Amino acid sequence: MxxxxxxxxxxxxxxxxxxxxLVGGLTPTQWTGLRYFARANRFSxxxxxxxxxxxxTRGTASQIIKGLVADGYLKQTRxxxxxxxxxxxxxxxxxxxxxxxxxxALVRAADALPPGVRGSFAAILQRLLGSVAVQAGKPxxxxxxxxxxxxxxxCCQDGVSAYECGFVNEPLAAGELDQLCINFSSAKPGQPGIxxx
Amino acid sequence: MxxxxxxxxxxxxxxxxxxxxLVGGLTPTQWTGLRYFARANRFSxxxxxxxxxxxxTRGTASQIIKGLVADGYLKQTRxxxxxxxxxxxxxxxxxxxxxxxxxxALVRAADALPPGVRGSFAAILQRLLGSVAVQAGKPxxxxxxxxxxxxxxxCCQDGVSAYECGFVNEPLAAGELDQLCINFSSAKPGQPGIxxx
DNA sequence: CAAGATAGTTTGGAATCGCTATTATATGAA
DNA sequence: TTCATATAATAGCGATTCCAAACTATCTTG
Numbered sequence: 451m452x453x454x455x456x457x458x459x460x461x462x463x464x465x466x467x468x469x470x471x472l473v474g475g476l477t478p479t480q481w482t483g484l485r486y487f488a489r490a491n492r493f494s495x496x497x498x499x500x501x502x503x504x505x506x507t508r509g510t511a512s513q514i515i516k517g518l519v520a521d522g523y524l525k526q527t528r529x530x531x532x533x534x535x536x537x538x539x540x541x542x543x544x545x546x547x548x549x550x551x552x553x554x555a556l557v558r559a560a561d562a563l564p565p566g567v568r569g570s571f572a573a574i575l576q577r578l579l580g581s582v583a584v585q586a587g588k589p590x591x592x593x594x595x596x597x598x599x600x601x602x603x604x605c606c607q608d609g610v611s612a613y614e615c616g617f618v619n620e621p622l623a624a625g626e627l628d629q630l631c632i633n634f635s636s637a638k639p640g641q642p643g644i645x646x647x
Numbered sequence: 648m649x650x651x652x653x654x655x656x657x658x659x660x661x662x663x664x665x666x667x668x669l670v671g672g673l674t675p676t677q678w679t680g681l682r683y684f685a686r687a688n689r690f691s692x693x694x695x696x697x698x699x700x701x702x703x704t705r706g707t708a709s710q711i712i713k714g715l716v717a718d719g720y721l722k723q724t725r726x727x728x729x730x731x732x733x734x735x736x737x738x739x740x741x742x743x744x745x746x747x748x749x750x751x752a753l754v755r756a757a758d759a760l761p762p763g764v765r766g767s768f769a770a771i772l773q774r775l776l777g778s779v780a781v782q783a784g785k786p787x788x789x790x791x792x793x794x795x796x797x798x799x800x801x802c803c804q805d806g807v808s809a810y811e812c813g814f815v816n817e818p819l820a821a822g823e824l825d826q827l828c829i830n831f832s833s834a835k836p837g838q839p840g841i842x843x844x
Numbered sequence: 845c846a847a848g849a850t851a852g853t854t855t856g857g858a859a860t861c862g863c864t865a866t867t868a869t870a871t872g873a874a
Numbered sequence: 875t876t877c878a879t880a881t882a883a884t885a886g887c888g889a890t891t892c893c894a895a896a897c898t899a900t901c902t903t904g
Contacts, residue, residue, distance in 0.1 A: 556653075
């Protein structure tokens with residue numbers, strides 16, 4: 451009974467926090483896209499990855515992206531290794547607009563929580579998301595922190611490449627560790643992730 | 648930094664939990680309407696109240712309701728005291744359909760949380776919602792439990808009407824205390840509500 | 845080189861939503 | 875009473891969104 455109230459609360463909170471209609475010239479879907487490309491790592495800033503994240507088709511994702519590119523919020527770059535693939539990077543204009551994100555109301559509210567509470571609250575949200583994603587058969591996005599492919603040399607970092615992704619076999623910069631990745635895989639049972647509660 | 652991740656998590660969780668497209672013959676908005684009228688108290692089951700809750704216009708709310716009435720999920724009743732007002736009650740068919748609510752995936756996930764965690768988690772969600780609603784200038788819906796208009800005779804219940812609403816001046820049945828109400832008002836500072844953390 | 849898979853785009857149609865009247869009822873003042 | 879204003883609900887219109895399917899281009903495999 452209480453669980454149902456929680457589920458409806460999450461839905462409702464998300465709805466009224468994202469704001470209706472145009473805010474700062476962008477529609478709610480465009481805001482979602484902008485937020486995604488501002489938070490995804492370089493392997494995940496593609497139309498297909500966004501479609502998977504957003505739970506929609508590639509066609510719809512393509513339309514959303516087209517609008518953002520036309521308005522100068524995203525810049526397209528063809529991949530050198532794969533001629534089909536396109537990477538989308540947020541422009542400076544996009545970064546500036548994100549300051550006026552209608553979601554900021556919720557961000558401020560979360561910021562007012564005590565630090566300790568905030569951490570455990572986020573962990574529970576992540577847990578719920580993982581459970582729902584599995585039930586819905588959708589891919590789960592996550593960060594290196596709890597990813598099974600993450601190979602961090604916490605003990606013996608001797609040079610430039612202290613961190614590496616075991617999935618794409620490429621070094622990772624420190625700033626990339628908290629970005630969203632489509633290749634995320636839950637840490638193996640016998641080898642728990644770093645920040646696991 | 649962490650707060651932003653929380654905000655985006657809530658948005659994302661709500662989106663993928665509500666399911667895309669038609670589920671059980673209803674669109675996501677229709678599901679929202681059905682859930683609302685199944686959880687709102689008798690003072691709040693009107694088109695206007697639903698519009699306020701859903702953060703949309705009465706026009707849009709009216710359309711959503713029209714579809715649900717046409718499909719036999721809601722029954723309209725004109726108010727005896729106000730000829731303009733209409734109350735909408737979920738039918739038995741609606742109650743049955745709610746068993747197949749796509750949101751059940753999230754409900755199950757929340758149900759898997761430890762009882763103690765679940766309670767505090769819900770309290771934090773409620774707190775975030777209150778904060779966001781104030782910032783967005785939208786009415787906050789809530790239950791009698793923490794409402795300033797609630798007059799419960801916890802100590803001296805002598806007869807039939809142990810509970811009463813001070814806003815509409817009507818007695819309340821025990822089963823109505825956990826329903827959503829549009830007249831909700833946060834408990835006064837000097838007189839904290841019952842379940843306040 | 846041919847066949848199939850994958851990345852991305854385009855198009856057409858259905859549905860949704862917000863805005864703006866419009867109708868009906870209620871309330872308050874002259 | 876009568877008029878003006880406010881509120882509850884609905885209807886029509888235009889813009890947007892979304893999905894499904896078809897399509898192009900590129901990569902991979904046999």
